[in-house]
Amino acid sequence: MRATSETHSSNAIATPEPKRSRPRAVILGAGFAGLNAARQLRNSAVDVVVIDRNNYHLFQPLLYQVATAGLNASEICQPIRGLLGKYTNIRVLMAQVESVDRANKRVILENDALEYDYLLVATGAQVKFFGPPSWRENSTGLKTVEDALTLRRKILSAFEAAEQSKDPEVIRQLLTFVVIGGGSTGVEMAGAIREIAAEVMNRDFRNVNSRDARVILIDALPHILSSYPEDLIDKATKELERRSIEVLTGERVTDIDANSVRVGERVIPTRTVVWAAGVEPSPLLKSLDTELDATGRAVVDADLSLPGSDCEFVLGDAAHFDHGLDAALPGLAPVAIQQGRYVAKLLKRRVAGKTYEPFEYFDKGQMSTIGRAAAIVEFGRIRTVGFFAWLLWLFIHLLYLVGFKNRVIVLVEWTYSYLAFKRGSRIIIGALPEPAPSPTVKALPESTPEVILAPPLERAPTNTRPST
Template sequence: MSRMAPILPHVVIVGGGFAGLWAARALRRAPVRITLVDRGNHHLFQPLLYQVATAGLSAPDIAAPLRQILRRQHNVVVQMATVSRVHADAREIELDHADGPRRLRYDYLLLASGAGHAYFGHDEWAAHAPGLKTLDDALDLRRKLLLAFERAEAATDPDDRDAWLSFAIIGGGPTGVELAGTLAEIARHTLGGEFRNIDPARARVRLIEAGPRVLSSFPEDLSDKARLQLEKLGVEVQTGAAVDEITGEGFRRDGTFVRARTIVWAAGVSASPLGRCLDAPLDRAGRVRVRPDLSVPGHPEVFVAGDLAAIDRADGRPVPGVAPAAKQMGRHVARMIRARIRGQPGEGAPFRYRDFGNLATIGRMAAVVDLGAWRFSGMLAWWFWLVAHLFFLIGFRNRSVVLLNWSVAYWTHQRAARIILGGDDRSDTQ
């Protein structure tokens, strides 16, 4: 009689971001079969998403199909589907497919479904202040930003023209700082001489932060330098008070209503709702409070990583929601799964986050870098930021195209992806 091949443990990974993809790759030689489920078909390099939104890069420059990335890893099957629920007691997840719901059984589960936007109880603001988490967000925002200048060019009323040339970025973290600095550069350099009825350099770019300073996760001296570099670019940095109202016409802050037809939300995140399915403790942002080995209390076969996981470092500070942390979490979960397969049940080795530092770019030749013992800003920090992001891009083609586009932008101030798609949608004027 022929001997039947052993049935390998089934590992299901929800999310093809940094945590999910790095876990899958770390299991390439493990005796498992892997199903990677994601609502999209691509892995996205989120740190450069704002560059797509501001027309510096195209979508394929910072994204790659998951099937292409994993084509040589034969123990992985990729499914494009939305996970609607986790049934932890039954060891199943529920998928929403075009032909109806399905259930997928697992032996080990990694939830790495990320986070969305949080409007702090004002979800109605989302219609007027879009955020930036996905490629769809970036393409919609790019269209909105470029159309604002077109609307200003066509406006016959001076007040309407000024409103279209008024931009507000809500949130002074890295995304907000990078968006504000780049948008100011576009207005003052890229678009110069291209319009006849407006001067794009007259555009007002406001960066609004409720806290006392921008880049609050950086040391205070670097935060101060970032503010000075932003102001040098022409950004109006406003700190110390939150917005009270956002409408299609503008925003209210400190009792004053400011007309601004283009508002971008970069102020808060809310964890994926899948965490609520686990009957596990959550933090205020909806992230799952995991055990030290990243498993879920009461379900050692279920792991959570990336922006959906809440875990503290040895000094009590939370592990930040950044790409390096997500990658490290993904690799750690892979080690824990291999340990389980080897017959080491119960709680595994604790996750130890290795902090490589913080980077943020502000504009052309302007950035801040915090590497712990070394802190620097300006031109050197900008080159460091550029090299680091090129190094961590997913493939050689991506790196080559991004380097080419950045080189052109550096020498000419031009941006490669300034095409408005979708026609002249008048709903943008409402």
């Protein structure tokens, strides 16, 4: 990806820039941390350059709703220039960052180099696949708009193909959806897939009963949602099972191919696998020549600066911050938002010759939606699962969604979906998958795997509103 604003076509070894009269802060990434840092620095005594490989800010917590036809991608994205372009001290570049030359205080772009006085690395995280390369080829993560649209295409196409098939085994395979990873992303995806199968798709098809769809949630840990208290985990698990979602915990995936997922010696025929089992920081951090933790995040000091530096900071999912804590802060949006604002305020105080305090995180708790009219929330004394938690989840996500227009559109979409049991974004974009062959199982030399084929479910009554 090439820089698209005020960059040069020369190679990265560019001539030195003219001497600047004001300090320049370069922000890598326009996610929650980068965007909030830039906004905090608006109209300040610091010139700001925001670099992102995309021209939009993505509200990642609602990506799963794009993947399951609840929202359109444009409703959770906002053009970066539209958010920051009106501020005269902020410049936006759509470019691919190749590396950071800390010795010369330069950011190396694909076709240019940019000097900085202050550097804020907020490059976020990407999906991490375990296992052989075939696992990446046969499953889809959920970190980008492209991921969400790919999943939506696969999910909707599975129902379309099942409608045309006359082979019961092929239909079972097509209508089996496996979600690997029992964190918030995995739970939200599993709940949303089950919701559209039971409440939405059943109105659209005649030859196949969409309520026969299986949704299987697999996690290697003893519990799903392991960051929550055990009592909330139990309630959330029971709620998922009440919605006919199969929860397999303490189970390790041993193979993924185009037609199945292997869990130990059991084989689950499926053509749609969602990978929600882990993320890793951007590989750009390796160019910083600094200490990284076991997951690849940069270890930072109490003010979020790199050790030994007073001008280079790492924020959000890219940072390992554990000062005064039992463990490093998790990669959550509230963490990134607070860190972005903190570093921006720090820079303004430093330029003004003022002192500043170390970063201190205000814990805003955690929340995850389980499906229609149910969520899990832990915030201070509020610890609940159910309808009230879901309403709180809706309010918080609308509050943090960037852009007033997007908030209004999303609120209308949610209201329509809740009242009408419909989703308006059931549009298949891109090439359809190849027609599914009959399910096959790879032969094992010493044992025969157990193939899990569910019997057809009895047709549920038309009104399947969950109790609240």
